[in-house]
Amino acid sequence: MSENAKIIAQNKKARFNYFVEDTYECGVVLEGTEVKSVKNGSISMVDAFAEITDGEVWVRNVHIAEYSFSSIFNHNPDRKKKLLLHREEIKRLQRKVEEKGYTLIPLDIYLKNGRVKITLGVCKGKKLYDKRDTIKQRDLDREMSRDFRKDLNS
Template identity: 75%
Template structure:
């Protein structure tokens, strides 16, 4: 059976502000109305990060809007959410985070075969000159593509 993957949200700022060393896919523990709100795409996690506390991984500043069709029960939109990982994976992440300058940043949020998943990146913050170099490389690639298109058309 082919796996179906529907991306709900991506953290584009993370790719600009951090160098991504490693990626890991993990599940996320959600309440009922959170899942419904996620399926509608009502998530925001630009400033979110993950912490390891007592052998568990928690993501913070991860906003899932309240489900508007719920009449009785609704969730707290800004509560910290538990990420579902194996103990060995958590230990490996713990060793990485203890190194200087590494942090855990959510990169992608998606549905995989009906389950809500999150890609967690082991990231290191970029310096200002690294960001400038990325912008310059992107502009050069854009110019090359523009020239290539104009040569094909003309």
């Protein structure tokens, strides 16, 4: 992601539940009111995942709320959305997903040059002990930064 991108939503649970092996920047096919809702931040990525069917990548469980200012036309908030990738990238993702334990998880949704983009991660699930290690490491880092700040203020 570049410096001119504005993050709209992050899937923090994905980074906790999965090891992110690789990431891809994807465009998203959205309807007009979906774009307006995304720009308002009315989006949820709880339990979101992506799948490859017939050589196309689709993201599911990304809930984009209906646009409240639309009077005539509104979109279906839970429809699956098509991701835009190059054919070679889709083939590479297909080979990775066919390996045991890999899945495609949307990590971030952001605006880049006025366009909605998704960071798609090739992820492998963490075991319970891996999650405990993540929590332990986060607590140690937090404690070290507190001690460091305390030493600076003394």
